[in-house]
Amino acid sequence: MNCENGEWTFRFPQVEGRNGPFEISPREMTLSMERNAYDYANGEFDTEVGEMMKPHTRNDGGQLRYAQHVQVVQDGDVISTLYFKPDFVEYGDQATYIELHDLQESLDSGIVDIQRYRITLREAYEYMFDKRTNNLINDIKFTDNISKGVLGEERATELLGSSTLPPGELYPENQGSIFYDYAGDFVSTGNRLLHPIKKNEIEADATKRLVDGFYALDFDQISPAKAIWKLNRMFNIQTWVDNNRTLWVGVPEAGAIQHIAAPNDNRVWRYKTEGVNIRHPRDPxxxxxxxxxxxxxxxxxxxxxxxxxxxxxxxxxxxxxxxxxxxxxxxxxxxxxxxxxxxxxxxxxxxxxxxxxxxxxxxxxxxHKGTVPLDPSKSGEFTGPVKSLRVGDALRLIPNDKFFDSVDENTGQLGDEPPDEAVECGSFIHNEVYLVSGVTHKVSGSDWTVNVDVGMFPDFKxxxxxxxxxxxxxxxxxxxxxxxxxxxxxxxxxxx
Structure with a gap:
């Protein structure tokens, strides 16, 4: 089936529909992508969807009877690739409910039994990956092998494509705004502005030495998924699966792109001032x-x-x-x-x-962490569409210019406090670059909101x-x- 209504869909690439892959549109949906946690999606669908799926999940010849990857799609673009099993479907009288799990959970099949006195983390992750009993994840790669900024530039090119902005709109008209002063640092690729993040030199070097360093390892009869996440927690490494179904080991910032959000500028992403909550601790x-x-x-x-x-x-x-x-x-x-x-x-x-x-x-x-709500319906695409946001990206938050008599790119940073009334009404956030640690999309009918979890972008010796x-x-x-x-x-x- 190919549903034509609704911008968000669950697409089953391996299942044949009338006009291509089987694709269904949720009435409501949540998609969560989070650092140091499994991604997931859940959707509520019409009962007719469930009735159509039942024979295919239960019969021996059904195309939905086995575990497979599923794409969460918005306007034809794949936002996330997740994991489906027939057990993830609940058939109700009023609706059909479908869960999609992180593809890393598919590594819960297979056995890891290893005791080594001396092994590198790179060898350990590759060993555990090879113990999987299915091929839902195609490959394993490490972020330390990527040249600085290359993955970010590839992502930016993929997201922005060849579309161009109208003449004269490459830079904002208001040259006195904080937004203008900062946007001048962005790079024109011949189409839209983009700003791939270069990997922090310290972090890139530490990551390489981390995965190539030696450790003792003793895992007794556990699954590859559990073994991998034990190492993640022990050594502060992240693993995630991209839309090509490659398992990445390292830090998501290796493929980061920088975005801009402001409270009152439709050319960039719009954040809702009443929902911003970022904590800056006093003791570093x-x-x-x-x-x-x-x-x-x-x-x-x-x-x-x-x-x-x-x-x-x-x-x-x-x-x-x-x-x-x-x-x-x-x-x-x-x-x-x-x-x-x-x-x-x-x-x-x-x-x-x-x-x-x-x-x-x-x-x-x-x-330094908190939450920033974005309003996609009012957001511009000066640095890319809101749906392009991923964990590991950087988000530059711009305060409202009205709180300052004169502004430049440093106005409103930590230590440069706004008037008391701005803080009291909750309409001010600091002019800083934050690291995205989580992205949650919520869809209900035509209403779409995005909550972004952020931390301070690391820039220190x-x-x-x-x-x-x-x-x-x-x-x-x-x-x-x-x-x-x-x-x-x-x-x-x-x-x-």
Whole structure:
């Protein structure tokens, strides 16, 4: 069936309809894409849709009887590709309800049984992916292998296509607005303006060192999906599936595009001032400590560690010390900043610095956070359509110019507070670039709203180092020893 009514549809590419793939339009729908969580969609359909689907989900020859991928489509464009099983359909007297799950959930079939003393995260993710028992996800890729900005530029070209803006509309007419001053930094590709985000150098380097670092791994009879998400939580890595059904490992910002939203400019996206709620904490994060493996713990470090870390010719030699990775921001006042801790990782010495850096960056992304509601019906497409927004993108929020006597690209940033009455009525947000951590589309009939979860876009210097904790120390101030104390010249980094 090919439904002609409604802009949003669920499309089953592998099921034949009258005029192409089977496609159905929901009366109501929610599509949620979120960082560090599974994507999902649910829709309410007419009962006739259910009656039409029943024989195809129950009969041996039915085209809907098996698990398959489904596309969530808006005006012909694929917004998300998800996972369908017959169990995800509920047939009611008044409506038919269909759920679509994240394609990563299809990795819940298969068995991972592995114990390694020394394995890279790249090898671990590839091993788990190879243990899947279906091919709903085609491939696995890592974001550290993408040149800076390339994936973002590809996405921008795909979204904007060859359509052009009318002459004279490449830049806003009001050159005194904050929007104009910022838009001047955008790049013209010969059609519309776009701004692919270049990957943060620190984050790109830390991600590569993270996935190529060594760890101990012990998973006993669990599914690939559970194994992958255990690693995600342990090392602050994200995984997601794109519309080509490729599983990506790394950070979504690798394919980011930057967008602009303002409260009163129809050329860009419009946000609803009454629904904006962004929290900016008073005390910043200063740094983070990540615990590694115990150096001489049997069954964790491997034989090369157990034999070498304790020098038997020296009665003061070290054994049973724990390596820790420390990352911090030198530009933050340590007396005011928070020091966080990540416990019980299995990271080896050469990986701890990268684990600490990624953990600190992820913590910063979540510190300044909130929600911004967008109104697609009033939004322009100066930097692309609202439906193009993805997790990992950057969103520049522009405050209303009326609160300031004179404006430039820095007006209204953190520390530049608006009049009290602006805050009281909830009509002001800061002029900052935020990182998109979640996107939720809600559709009811012809009404379409988009809620965007945001955090602060990371733009700061990070330093890191490795230290060693000695539990035998009598005084807390003597608990941390130097690398020279531990190794005493016997080992080099090549040993790890």
């Amino acid at each position: 994060i200063y740094g983070i400590v990540v615990e590694g493996s115990w150096i001489d713990e049997p069954g964790v470090g491997g034989s090369e560690d157990i034999i070498s870390w304790f020098d038997k010719r020296d009665e003061n030699g070290f054994g049973d010390v724990r390596a820790e990775g420390v990352a911090y921001m030198p530009d933050v006042d340590s007396s005011r900043g928070q020091m966080l801790k990540v416990k019980n990782t299995t990271a080896k010495r050469d990986s701890l610095s990268a684990v600490a850096q990624i953990s600190l960056i992820e913590a910063m992304k979540q510190q 990070v330093d890191s180092f490795v230290r060693y904790f000695d539990p035998r120390a009598d005084n807390p101030e003597d608990a941390y020893v130097t690398e020279a104390d531990v190794f005493d010249g016997w080992l080099t980094i090549e040993d790890f």
